[in-house]
Amino acid sequence: MKKKPFTARLRFGVQIAFLILVALTSLNHSLSSYGIQIPFFGSASLHAICPFGGVVSVYQFVTIGSLVQKVHEASLVLMGIAFFLVILVGPAFCGWVCPLGTVEELIGKIGRRIFKKKYNTFVPPAIDRYLRYLRYGVLVWVVYVTATSMKLVFAEYDPYYALFNFWTGEVPLTAMGILALTLIGSLFIERPFCKYACPYGALLGLFNKVRIFTIRRNPSTCINCKACDRACPMNIEVSTAGPVRDHQCITCMKCTSEAACPVQETVELMAGSFQVKPIENVSAGNIPAGKEAGK
Amino acid sequence: MRTYLRSTPLGIVIVGLFAGGILLSQALGWWSTESRKIARKITTGEFAGKADPADIRGSYSFQDIEKNFGVPVKILAQAFAFEQEKDPGAVRAKDLETKFAGAAETHPQTQPQAQTQPQAQPQPAVQPLEIGTDALRLFVALYVGIPYSPKEGTGIPESAFRVLKENGKLSPEKEKAILPLVVKVGKDTAPSGTIPTGEKAEPSAPISPSVPSAGGQPEKSPTPQSSGGAAATGVTSGSAQPAGSSTGTGGSSTSTTEPLIKGKTTFKEVLAWGVTKAQIEKVLGCPMPAEGTVIKDWCASVGLEFGTIRDALQKLKP
Numbered sequence: 001m002k003k004k005p006f007t008a009r010l011r012f013g014v015q016i017a018f019l020i021l022v023a024l025t026s027l028n029h030s031l032s033s034y035g036i037q038i039p040f041f042g043s044a045s046l047h048a049i050c051p052f053g054g055v056v057s058v059y060q061f062v063t064i065g066s067l068v069q070k071v072h073e074a075s076l077v078l079m080g081i082a083f084f085l086v087i088l089v090g091p092a093f094c095g096w097v098c099p100l101g102t103v104e105e106l107i108g109k110i111g112r113r114i115f116k117k118k119y120n121t122f123v124p125p126a127i128d129r130y131l132r133y134l135r136y137g138v139l140v141w142v143v144y145v146t147a148t149s150m151k152l153v154f155a156e157y158d159p160y161y162a163l164f165n166f167w168t169g170e171v172p173l174t175a176m177g178i179l180a181l182t183l184i185g186s187l188f189i190e191r192p193f194c195k196y197a198c199p200y201g202a203l204l205g206l207f208n209k210v211r212i213f214t215i216r217r218n219p220s221t222c223i224n225c226k227a228c229d230r231a232c233p234m235n236i237e238v239s240t241a242g243p244v245r246d247h248q249c250i251t252c253m254k255c256t257s258e259a260a261c262p263v264q265e266t267v268e269l270m271a272g273s274f275q276v277k278p279i280e281n282v283s284a285g286n287i288p289a290g291k292e293a294g295k
Numbered sequence: 296m297r298t299y300l301r302s303t304p305l306g307i308v309i310v311g312l313f314a315g316g317i318l319l320s321q322a323l324g325w326w327s328t329e330s331r332k333i334a335r336k337i338t339t340g341e342f343a344g345k346a347d348p349a350d351i352r353g354s355y356s357f358q359d360i361e362k363n364f365g366v367p368v369k370i371l372a373q374a375f376a377f378e379q380e381k382d383p384g385a386v387r388a389k390d391l392e393t394k395f396a397g398a399a400e401t402h403p404q405t406q407p408q409a410q411t412q413p414q415a416q417p418q419p420a421v422q423p424l425e426i427g428t429d430a431l432r433l434f435v436a437l438y439v440g441i442p443y444s445p446k447e448g449t450g451i452p453e454s455a456f457r458v459l460k461e462n463g464k465l466s467p468e469k470e471k472a473i474l475p476l477v478v479k480v481g482k483d484t485a486p487s488g489t490i491p492t493g494e495k496a497e498p499s500a501p502i503s504p505s506v507p508s509a510g511g512q513p514e515k516s517p518t519p520q521s522s523g524g525a526a527a528t529g530v531t532s533g534s535a536q537p538a539g540s541s542t543g544t545g546g547s548s549t550s551t552t553e554p555l556i557k558g559k560t561t562f563k564e565v566l567a568w569g570v571t572k573a574q575i576e577k578v579l580g581c582p583m584p585a586e587g588t589v590i591k592d593w594c595a596s597v598g599l600e601f602g603t604i605r606d607a608l609q610k611l612k613p
Binding site: 010035 | 301385593
């Protein structure tokens with residue numbers, strides 16, 4: 001069995017750590033009503049530890065100095081950290097931290113086993129291309145309704161909230177339904193909610209245009225094997241890009257020379273640009289042992 | 296110049312930023328994941344400086360309410376039938392909804408009557424009333440004598456009514472006003488006085504600020520407020536006139552007594568009367584929020600008393 005590259009194992013470890021942290025914090029919050037506490041973990045409502053709560057509160061915070069109901073100062077702190085991170089390295093929050101994305105990926109592993117190479121290719125590109133912008137509509141709608149109603153309207157539809165509160169009986173049916181659709185969809189499509197509906201992912205995705213560290217492909221050493229394209233969970237064509245400025249990139253590092261790319265220093269997360277080298281410089285010596293193009 | 300960022304340092308940056316950021320914000324006192332459970336103070340009017348019952352949230356425990364409003368936990372437990380609870384202080388406002396779920400849905404209530412039909416007989420109807428956080432707000436408001444407009448569909452259990460009455464918190468006018476909201480629940484025994492379900496009631500105004508407690512002479516409020524919600528209870532029944540209402544000469548009421556701004560009224564609706572944005576902003580004392588904002592929610596979020604703003608806006612109606 002082919003061993004997973006270190007980058008994949010590291011990212012998976014970080015993702016699982018955040019998933020456990022959020023799940024146990026939310027569970028502790030529910031258990032606190034019964035006077036029970038899981039040791040070493042805090043207790044907070046999910047709204048309090050979601051950076052998107054900070055985003056939807058910004059309008060109210062600026063205009064009248066208060067936060068939307070159920071959102072607390074911690075959300076603003078997390079929003080600040082996530083913004084700092086996204087300017088530095090792009091939406092790594094989506095690829096490394098977001099627990100809903102992690103769960104989608106976990107289910108996606110089952111889908112990948114079932115459908116093999118067909119996995120994540122079910123939506124025709126012509127439709128998919130436009131569906132990718134749906135999440136901006138969701139973002140505009142959520143910000144608008146929250147600003148005008150001063151209530152956390154998105155909680156009614158939020159699969160992230162549903163995922164970590166389904167046991168409480170407080171989750172609206174709409175949110176449960178969207179969670180179910182997301183989980184089922186993950187069997188066919190990698191990260192369906194992230195791709196088509198996540199308003200926070202939409203906002204963070206915009207920073208791909210201006211981030212400091214960007215995924216870059218070195219055209220002078222690229223052997224055009226398209227291994228990066230196949231590895232990308234968001235279906236981005238890395239093989240035709242120089243710097244990857246696609247709004248859907250989540251900085252998962254799957255396409256890089258540390259993981260899928262068989263040529264050293266050809267797809268990298270970096271600040272600055274590659275020095276253009278003549279194509280003949282690409283030699284078998286640049287391809288690490290054990291890596292085969294296209295696999 | 297080029298700088299690579301590989302997976303390991305990236306992982307460290309991500310974890311470090313979150314851990315460091317959270318620790319730093321904790322050290323600076325910015326990290327808060329829950330409400331501090333300090334009820335907002337009323338900022339204007341007769342009750343300025345007092346904790347606002349409208350700010351009671353579902354997460355408030357009876358203990359929090361005692362701390363903020365001075366209503367003893369024992370009284371709250373008695374009112375909402377939590378006396379058998381091991382630790383009644385830990386009961387939270389949102390627990391009421393679970394406890395009284397369904398219980399309040401089948402009790403025949405007196406249908407609120409419009410003031411424009413003072414002679415009409417109340418019609419019994421099965422009106423679903425909900426006993427939840429808002430019931431607690433109403434109870435606390437009545438107990439401490441602060442005006443409050445309950446949401447449409449809010450009811451209070453008979454036991455709460457009894458507690459208010461026994462503690463001398465209900466003037467005859469207040470009692471009359473909240474009767475339509477009293478719900479017989481489960482094995483609750485009847486209150487010391489029977490609940491006359493056919494009473495006339497004027498549910499068009501909030502609890503008047505000028506009726507501090509029963510036992511004293513019920514006074515008419517100098518500025519009784521009109522409704523903040525369809526189910527708002529009034530103390531202005533009988534001869535009392537709501538502020539800004541018609542003179543009522545000849546014993547007849549006019550449509551001006553209708554509640555214009557309710558709990559769900561938005562600024563847009565006020566603008567639709569022909570009132571200008573500048574006029575509204577003069578009342579608010581700050582820029583008007585988005586037109587679609589619900590006035591009551593806005594007041595709650597900025598710490599203003601809804602009744603005061605509502606009355607002032609209502610007076611703008613051409």
